[in-house]
Amino acid sequence: MDRNKEFEQTLVLIKPDALKNSLTGYVLSLLSEFHTGLRFAGAKIVYVGRMLAEEHYAEHQGKIFFPSLLEYIMGKLHYPDEPWKRRVIALVYQGPDAVQKIRDICGPTNPLVARDKSPGCIRALGTLVSLKDNNGKVIGERMDNLIHASATNEDAEREIKLWFKPTDIPPFMRAYPIEMNQSSYYFEAGSLYLTHEPARICLLAPGDIAWKTDIDALRLLEKGLQTGGSLGSVAAKYLINTERDVE
Ligand code: GTP
Ligand code: MG
Numbered sequence: 001m002d003r004n005k006e007f008e009q010t011l012v013l014i015k016p017d018a019l020k021n022s023l024t025g026y027v028l029s030l031l032s033e034f035h036t037g038l039r040f041a042g043a044k045i046v047y048v049g050r051m052l053a054e055e056h057y058a059e060h061q062g063k064i065f066f067p068s069l070l071e072y073i074m075g076k077l078h079y080p081d082e083p084w085k086r087r088v089i090a091l092v093y094q095g096p097d098a099v100q101k102i103r104d105i106c107g108p109t110n111p112l113v114a115r116d117k118s119p120g121c122i123r124a125l126g127t128l129v130s131l132k133d134n135n136g137k138v139i140g141e142r143m144d145n146l147i148h149a150s151a152t153n154e155d156a157e158r159e160i161k162l163w164f165k166p167t168d169i170p171p172f173m174r175a176y177p178i179e180m181n182q183s184s185y186y187f188e189a190g191s192l193y194l195t196h197e198p199a200r201i202c203l204l205a206p207g208d209i210a211w212k213t214d215i216d217a218l219r220l221l222e223k224g225l226q227t228g229g230s231l232g233s234v235a236a237k238y239l240i241n242t243e244r245d246v247e
Contacts, residue, residue: 011148012150015147016088017078031091040092046089049240049245072144125146157176166209179211201239217233
């Protein structure tokens with residue numbers, strides 16, 4: 001067995017438009033082990049807060065469609081008046097060629113291109129929505145394409161670590177190094193703290209299992225040193241479904 005191939009992982013997000021259109025079962029069927037040879041390694045229902053959304057789509061910061069992309073993944077566009085329905089389904093799939101197999105079934109990013117180039121793919125069922133300025137002038141379009149799938153192995157690692165704690169994934173299925181944390185880390189309003197106060201949320205307590213890269217990042221942040229990953233990219237998953245990253 002080639003361990004690296006066998007343990008390849010990818011992150012899938014079933015986005016709010018797919019949930020609103022009751023396409024979850026259909027999407028899961030297309031991605032099933034019978035069709036793809038891939039196994040579930042993780043699954044959760046997530047209320048997507050702004051911090052998580054910004055971290056997930058960090059590469060698109062500054063683009064014209066970025067604000068609407070955040071509102072889209074946060075569920076605010078499809079459920080403006082029903083916050084309790086805002087959620088995505090986050091999944092980790094594992095197995096040989098996981099990244100490419102799932103990207104192929106998703107199809108091209110733009111639903112119109114998807115319909116043209118790859119009829120039958122998931123995103124062929126998506127839609128384009130016009131983006132307008134305050135005067136009603138069309139300034140671009142939003143792509144409601146139902147599903148996200150990691151584009152490369154590097155993206156998959158970053159994204160899986162952003163959405164999932166190691167303990168959300170069965171021990172023998174984890175693809176990235178973990179470590180037992182030895183310190184107390186708390187978070188409040190964008191800052192890291194080492195002591196508890198009522199408004200601070202505990203990110204990690206001594207004895208908790210965490211991604212090694214997260215512990216490395218927290219140690220550097222604790223010393224006031226710069227890290228490649230921002231505090232947000234570590235903290236966001238610990239705030240998932242806690243009411244702390246809610247609006
Ligand atoms: P994801 O799996 O969602 O990451 O899609 P992708 O990898 O096929 O595309 P990419 O990461 O480049 O873009 C992320 C999301 O931003 C897409 O799913 C689209 O919703 C949106 N997006 C990307 N490019 C454009 C664009 O040129 N215009 C608009 N309006 N939206 C875009
Ligand atoms: Mg992408």
